[in-house]
Amino acid sequence: MSRVTAQDVAEEAGVSLATVDRVLNKRKGVRSETIKKVATAMNRLNFVRDQTAANLARSRSYRFTFIVSAGETSFFSDIQSEIEAAKFEAAKERIDIQMLTVPPLDPQAIVEVIERLGDDIGDGLALVAVESQAVRDSVNALRARGVRVVTFISDIPNSQRQRFVGIDNVAAGRVAGSLLKRFISAPSGDVAVVAGSSTLRDHVERRMGFEQVMRTECRHLNVLPWIEGEEMAGVVEEKLSKLIAGNPNIVGLYSLGGGTRGVIGAIDSAEQKISMVTTELSQHTRAALISGTVDAVLVQDPSHEVRSAIRVLRALVDEAPINEKQERIRIEIFMRDNLP
Amino acid sequence: MSRVTAQDVAEEAGVSLATVDRVLNKRKGVRSETIKKVATAMNRLNFVRDQTAANLARSRSYRFTFIVSAGETSFFSDIQSEIEAAKFEAAKERIDIQMLTVPPLDPQAIVEVIERLGDDIGDGLALVAVESQAVRDSVNALRARGVRVVTFISDIPNSQRQRFVGIDNVAAGRVAGSLLKRFISAPSGDVAVVAGSSTLRDHVERRMGFEQVMRTECRHLNVLPWIEGEEMAGVVEEKLSKLIAGNPNIVGLYSLGGGTRGVIGAIDSAEQKISMVTTELSQHTRAALISGTVDAVLVQDPSHEVRSAIRVLRALVDEAPINEKQERIRIEIFMRDNLP
DNA sequence: CATATTTTGACGTACGTCAATCATTTTTGA
DNA sequence: TCAAAAATGATTGACGTACGTCAAAATATG
Numbered sequence: 001m002s003r004v005t006a007q008d009v010a011e012e013a014g015v016s017l018a019t020v021d022r023v024l025n026k027r028k029g030v031r032s033e034t035i036k037k038v039a040t041a042m043n044r045l046n047f048v049r050d051q052t053a054a055n056l057a058r059s060r061s062y063r064f065t066f067i068v069s070a071g072e073t074s075f076f077s078d079i080q081s082e083i084e085a086a087k088f089e090a091a092k093e094r095i096d097i098q099m100l101t102v103p104p105l106d107p108q109a110i111v112e113v114i115e116r117l118g119d120d121i122g123d124g125l126a127l128v129a130v131e132s133q134a135v136r137d138s139v140n141a142l143r144a145r146g147v148r149v150v151t152f153i154s155d156i157p158n159s160q161r162q163r164f165v166g167i168d169n170v171a172a173g174r175v176a177g178s179l180l181k182r183f184i185s186a187p188s189g190d191v192a193v194v195a196g197s198s199t200l201r202d203h204v205e206r207r208m209g210f211e212q213v214m215r216t217e218c219r220h221l222n223v224l225p226w227i228e229g230e231e232m233a234g235v236v237e238e239k240l241s242k243l244i245a246g247n248p249n250i251v252g253l254y255s256l257g258g259g260t261r262g263v264i265g266a267i268d269s270a271e272q273k274i275s276m277v278t279t280e281l282s283q284h285t286r287a288a289l290i291s292g293t294v295d296a297v298l299v300q301d302p303s304h305e306v307r308s309a310i311r312v313l314r315a316l317v318d319e320a321p322i323n324e325k326q327e328r329i330r331i332e333i334f335m336r337d338n339l340p
Numbered sequence: 341m342s343r344v345t346a347q348d349v350a351e352e353a354g355v356s357l358a359t360v361d362r363v364l365n366k367r368k369g370v371r372s373e374t375i376k377k378v379a380t381a382m383n384r385l386n387f388v389r390d391q392t393a394a395n396l397a398r399s400r401s402y403r404f405t406f407i408v409s410a411g412e413t414s415f416f417s418d419i420q421s422e423i424e425a426a427k428f429e430a431a432k433e434r435i436d437i438q439m440l441t442v443p444p445l446d447p448q449a450i451v452e453v454i455e456r457l458g459d460d461i462g463d464g465l466a467l468v469a470v471e472s473q474a475v476r477d478s479v480n481a482l483r484a485r486g487v488r489v490v491t492f493i494s495d496i497p498n499s500q501r502q503r504f505v506g507i508d509n510v511a512a513g514r515v516a517g518s519l520l521k522r523f524i525s526a527p528s529g530d531v532a533v534v535a536g537s538s539t540l541r542d543h544v545e546r547r548m549g550f551e552q553v554m555r556t557e558c559r560h561l562n563v564l565p566w567i568e569g570e571e572m573a574g575v576v577e578e579k580l581s582k583l584i585a586g587n588p589n590i591v592g593l594y595s596l597g598g599g600t601r602g603v604i605g606a607i608d609s610a611e612q613k614i615s616m617v618t619t620e621l622s623q624h625t626r627a628a629l630i631s632g633t634v635d636a637v638l639v640q641d642p643s644h645e646v647r648s649a650i651r652v653l654r655a656l657v658d659e660a661p662i663n664e665k666q667e668r669i670r671i672e673i674f675m676r677d678n679l680p
Numbered sequence: 681c682a683t684a685t686t687t688t689g690a691c692g693t694a695c696g697t698c699a700a701t702c703a704t705t706t707t708t709g710a
Numbered sequence: 711t712c713a714a715a716a717a718t719g720a721t722t723g724a725c726g727t728a729c730g731t732c733a734a735a736a737t738a739t740g
Contacts, residue, residue: 003401003434003696005695005696005697006696006697007696015718015719016718016719016720017697017719017720017721018699018718018719018720018721019717019718019719021697021698021699022717022718024697024698025697025698025699027699029716029717029718030717030718031706031707031716031717031718034717034718048428048431048432049432049696049697050396050432050434050695050696050697051392051432051433052391052392052393052395052396052433052434052695052696052697053392053396053695053696053697053698053725054696054697054698055392055697055725056390056392056393056396056695056696056697056698056724056725056726056727057696057697057698057699057724057725058697058698058699058725059698059724059725059726061343088388089663091388092388092389092390092391093391093392094343094390094392168678171677171678172678174677174678175675175677175678177677178675178676178677179675182522182523183522209677213677301665301670303665303666304665304666307666323429325641325643325644326643326644326647328680330641330670330672331678332670332672333673335515335518335519336518337511337514337515337517337518337549337553338508338511338512338514338515338671340668343726345725345726345727346726346727347726355688355689356688356689356690357689357690357727358688358689358690358691358729359687359688359689361727361728361729362687362688364727364728365727365728365729367729369686369687369688370687370688371686371687371688371737374687374688389726389727390725390726390727392725392726392727393695393725393726393727393728394726394727394728395695395727396694396695396696396697396725396726396727396728397694397695397726397727397728397729398695398727398728398729399694399695399696399728
């Protein structure tokens with residue numbers, strides 16, 4: 001029971017190997033009647049084209065670029081080390097990956113990096129996007145040049161990017177909301193929200209989801225205007241400490257990304273009991289989860305996201321189908337009891 | 341900037357291609373000094389052996405068997421369709437998969453299937469295990485014959501199986517416990533637990549985790565003896581209805597697997613408000629989540645588990661390293677707000 | 681120093697598909 | 711019906727590694 005080869009199909013269909021190959025690779029010069037003959041033969045024999053052999057013969061190789069924020073956030077340093085790790089795995093399959101970092105929240109820097117790269121960007125780009133017309137234009141220009149583009153972690157929906165690799169951020173916000181709703185036992189009070197920047201769509205969307213829940217299901221809670229920390233723990237801690245000091249009514253807090261270390265610092269030195277949901281699993285959030293400062297952490301798996309981005313880019317180049325189930329990035333909820 | 345081949349390494353090291361090949365495949369007959377020379381040459385040139393070409397040359401193919409329960413549970417029918425789906429993907433990489441189903445909770449049936457298969461079981465087996473000495477012996481016998489074995493969904497730790505592919509069930513139980521703790525607003529009351537069978541280790545472990553939390557953190561709640569439904573919705577519904585009718589104190593329920601449909605039926609017709617955490621995402625739990633009957637559902641992704649089992653078996657055959665991050669099966673928590 | 685043993689080289693074939701070339705057959709249209 | 715065009719066959723050489731054989735060289739052993 002050895003494998004069925006293209007040669008077997010040719011014999012079964014009563015045509016030559018060359019013709020089967022033409023059909024297989026959708027090259028022209030084959031009558032539709034013959035195509036049909038070959039197709040039925042393939043079905044009859046249950047032929048599955050050998051990807052490994054095909055790739056080898058094509059000697060196709062891929063070159064992908066990752067552009068990620070170089071923030072002080074532990075999340076992005078995780079992302080970076082995951083990309084580094086994925087490099088080795090990818091190399092075995094002829095995928096060459098380069099990673100470039102840009103200052104966080106700086107659309108201009110992204111545009112410049114893309115321009116500087118020129119054709120060196122390769123076949124595809126995975127980009128941690130920042131909401132900005134310049135970036136959008138840049139992405140569209142790349143697409144026009146035939147480069148495949150996926151946004152990564154943070155999306156730019158109204159651009160030509162072919163796919164977004166990341167979690168459903170609105171859903172993440174909603175989950176945070178309904179968890180916090182359960183965690184807060186006080187009959188009423190204020191809820192603080194800490195975010196990185198309003199130019200990061202993932203943050204905006206989480207905020208959106210969070211507010212949806214708060215507005216519809218938590219009339220007893222009052223959501224305060226968000227604190228923008230620009231991804232810097234120091235800034236966050238300062239602003240938040242001030243807010244808490246001036247507001248004894250705060251009973252809950254949602255830290256939706258960036259500077260969580262600062263959030264924890266501020267909360268730890270606060271008087272009142274504040275229920276808390278945060279993002280990113282770092283040593284700080286982990287410790288805070290165990291100590292009880294933080295009640296739940298909503299996480300996206302950087303390792304999965306990096307692998308997914310690579311697989312998706314590759315599928316786009318090959319014009320192959322994407323396995324939706326495999327590429328669905330999950331919102332993971334960590335509580336004290338299921339820390340990995 | 342073309343790829344570095346083994347030939348290039350040979351030239352760089354000043355040896356022949358044959359020698360490089362011997363080093364590459366760890367064949368004997370090479371002085372350690374020469375091995376070192378080749379190794380440094382590989383580093384210098386940054387040589388990565390081409391997996392596709394290697395697999396092709398080896399023309400290695402794999403044959404794996406899945407043995408899964410044929411229960412009426414929607415979870416296992418999901419598993420089965422995922423295995424079917426994975427078949428096609430796997431075939432492209434020369435992996436031939438066969439799936440066999442056995443009646444649920446029947447260790448003898450598993451043993452018989454394994455014996456009947458004989459060598460036809462192939463290179464590896466993924467088995468939804470049932471706690472039983474006979475099954476354990478059977479697994480050990482397979483291992484002795486050189487068959488790779490992973491347990492799947494439900495483990496048998498004290499056997500020779502090489503790995504368990506599934507979630508951390510104790511953690512899942514703990515998460516269920518701490519969620520339920522938050523969901524129950526009553527100052528005290530009873531908590532019911534519904535499970536499939538005490539011969540399923542995953543169920544036992546979840547129960548264990550759940551009780552850990554209940555005992556240590558919820559002194560105000562009293563956990564009732566579990567209801568064993570043998571994976572049948574009808575049985576569950578009947579037993580549970582009776583329990584609820586006779587006990588108006590029930591404020592919470594953890595359905596940890598098997599017959600969730602029956603659980604929902606019983607709860608829907610109950611008088612009191614019962615907070616509820618269940619397992620498996622089926623149309624029933626989904627609807628119950630939306631309607632508010634169920635507060636949270638803890639899920640394992642069958643699609644991921646099937647792919648993972650295949651990758652792990654393959655890595656075991658190849659004696660290749662396993663990517664732990666990729667193979668970590670997550671406990672997913674679904675609430676009304678993040679239903680996929 | 682001769683012989684045995686180990687190490688290395690040289691070479692060829694295989695894996696299944698891709699892709700190109702050139703020859704030949706079939707189809708099409710005027 | 712004949713030439714032009716289209717379709718198909720036949721063949722061949724990649725692609726990069728695996729793996730076997732045989733011979734030659736280097737090294738060890740007595």
